[in-house]
Amino acid sequence: MATRQTTAATTTGVRDAVVIGGNRIPFARAGKKYADASNQEMFTAALDGLVARFGLQGERLGEVVGGAVLKHSRDFNLVRESVLGSALHPATPAFDLQQACATGLEAAITVANKIRLGQIESGVAGGTDTVSDAPVAVSEGLRRALLDAQHAKTFQARLKALAKVRPADLKPLVPATDEPRTGLSMGEHQAITAARWGITREAQDEIALASHQHLAAAWDSGFFDDLVTPFRGLTRDDNMRPDTSAEKLASLKPVFGRSLETPATMTAGNSTPLTDGASTVLLGSREWAQAHDLPVLAKFVDAETAAVDFVHGHEGLLMAPAHAVPRLLARNGLTLADFDLVEIHEAFASTVLTILAAWEDDDYCKNELGLTGALGSVDRARLNVAGSSLAAGHPFAATGGRIVATTAKLLAQKAAETGRPARALISICAAGGLGATAILESA
Numbered sequence: 001m002a003t004r005q006t007t008a009a010t011t012t013g014v015r016d017a018v019v020i021g022g023n024r025i026p027f028a029r030a031g032k033k034y035a036d037a038s039n040q041e042m043f044t045a046a047l048d049g050l051v052a053r054f055g056l057q058g059e060r061l062g063e064v065v066g067g068a069v070l071k072h073s074r075d076f077n078l079v080r081e082s083v084l085g086s087a088l089h090p091a092t093p094a095f096d097l098q099q100a101c102a103t104g105l106e107a108a109i110t111v112a113n114k115i116r117l118g119q120i121e122s123g124v125a126g127g128t129d130t131v132s133d134a135p136v137a138v139s140e141g142l143r144r145a146l147l148d149a150q151h152a153k154t155f156q157a158r159l160k161a162l163a164k165v166r167p168a169d170l171k172p173l174v175p176a177t178d179e180p181r182t183g184l185s186m187g188e189h190q191a192i193t194a195a196r197w198g199i200t201r202e203a204q205d206e207i208a209l210a211s212h213q214h215l216a217a218a219w220d221s222g223f224f225d226d227l228v229t230p231f232r233g234l235t236r237d238d239n240m241r242p243d244t245s246a247e248k249l250a251s252l253k254p255v256f257g258r259s260l261e262t263p264a265t266m267t268a269g270n271s272t273p274l275t276d277g278a279s280t281v282l283l284g285s286r287e288w289a290q291a292h293d294l295p296v297l298a299k300f301v302d303a304e305t306a307a308v309d310f311v312h313g314h315e316g317l318l319m320a321p322a323h324a325v326p327r328l329l330a331r332n333g334l335t336l337a338d339f340d341l342v343e344i345h346e347a348f349a350s351t352v353l354t355i356l357a358a359w360e361d362d363d364y365c366k367n368e369l370g371l372t373g374a375l376g377s378v379d380r381a382r383l384n385v386a387g388s389s390l391a392a393g394h395p396f397a398a399t400g401g402r403i404v405a406t407t408a409k410l411l412a413q414k415a416a417e418t419g420r421p422a423r424a425l426i427s428i429c430a431a432g433g434l435g436a437t438a439i440l441e442s443a
């Protein structure tokens with residue numbers, strides 16, 4: 001097992017960063033309601049909804065941090081441009097960051113840490129992604145010819161540069177969910193991991209059904225009324241299928257893992273659908289929230305990221321959160337049983353199940369995680385209780401913001417219901433063998 005420098009307990013001696021609230025636009029099926037919406041339009045809409053909700057018009061915030069996984073080259077300053085197009089004060093700094101599907105959570109970690117260190121008083125974290133307006137690149141041959149032609153000093157030189165273009169160079173490069181180092185899609189990678197852990201089709205469909213049922217119940221109860229603002233005529237996540245059933249899910253044909261020796265189990269129903277959308281979360285110091293007369297939903301306690309060597313090693317592509325969480329728990333003196341809520345991003349239903357199985361496996365925890373035995377089990381009644389990415393959809397960079405805002409509100413509700421503090425664990429896997437995890441507590 002590769003050794004990793006352990007981090008000292010750094011959570012003391014810094015002030016609290018709190019989650020005040022969130023706003024996202026409803027998530028939309030790819031190619032449907034937001035087919036012609038750009039990342040900038042979606043992120044600005046999510047941001048403006050947040051500004052309106054918390055009366056921040058003209059406010060100069062400490063920082064806005066976010067990003068997109070699929071970005072046009074013209075969007076090099078996407079988040080700053082969105083701020084300039086929003087009702088925030090134009091002197092609000094902003095920057096883009098990107099950590100694949102963990103982008104939104106990584107943005108929240110960055111903003112929370114700056115607040116905790118006293119570098120900023122307030123900030124917004126978030127993300128946006130569209131597969132409908134994805135950038136299409138040109139081949140290396142065409143790109144080189146176009147650049148040479150642009151730099152040519154004479155008409156003849158320009159023609160000479162363009163004459164180098166071959167018919168094969170005209171083939172566009174469309175983005176895919178393939179891992180550059182293996183050529184396998186994330187679905188194919190996860191199918192291998194699911195087969196290795198013996199995850200059944202029934203267990204995956206059960207997770208998918210629960211996701212749709214929980215999300216639909218949350219929408220019906222009004223839970224999202226102060227977390228989502230309608231956009232382009234869409235008022236609810238349109239990936240959600242309140243009428244789906246175990247029978248319908250069982251009838252779907254497998255789409256990933258069909259070339260494996262074991263039966264293929266991953267379908268369109270238990271995999272995240274391709275989705276467009278954007279999300280934002282407002283964070284601040286307690287003092288800033290109080291001075292602005294704003295509510296506090298939760299405290300952003302700590303975070304941990306991890307990466308796995310899925311290229312040369314045998315670990316699954318989406319298993320990094322399994323490695324990050326034990327380190328996060330150890331640093332905070334906690335066990336899995338100490339969490340009232342657990343939010344595990346449903347990249348695929350089997351991702352959730354392989355991570356849960358890994359934590360329950362004595363040998364894996366000893367050999368891969370360096371623990372003395374199994375990390376433990378997650379009470380399923382505490383898992384993704386307001387639905388997750390299978391039902392809501394997964395606009396890659398926007399998922400983290402959705403999860404942080406949802407979790408913070410769930411924590412506030414839980415604490416109010418029980419009269420006791422509540423704690424939540426967040427886990428998000430990402431392309432490239434990455435994973436980001438965090439702990440939130442009711443304020």
Ligand SMILES: CC(=O)SCCNC(=O)CCNC(=O)[C@H](O)C(C)(C)COP(=O)(O)OP(=O)(O)OC[C@H]1O[C@@H](n2cnc3c(N)ncnc32)[C@H](O)[C@@H]1OP(=O)(O)O
Pocket residue numbers: 101177186187208241244245248249252255267268269270271272273274318346347348394429430431
């Ligand atoms: C770190 C990470 O997050 S990694 C994850 C990154 N995300 C991905 O890799 C995206 C993976 N998903 C995909 O590539 C695509 O969504 C696929 C390949 C799984 C499916 O694509 P499509 O075939 O276009 O999906 P589509 O929405 O049309 O669904 C196929 C069928 O299943 C049905 N279906 C899908 N979900 C459900 C459901 N929950 N209940 C009932 N039926 C369903 C659809 O109605 C459709 O039926 P039809 O053919 O009769 O119309």
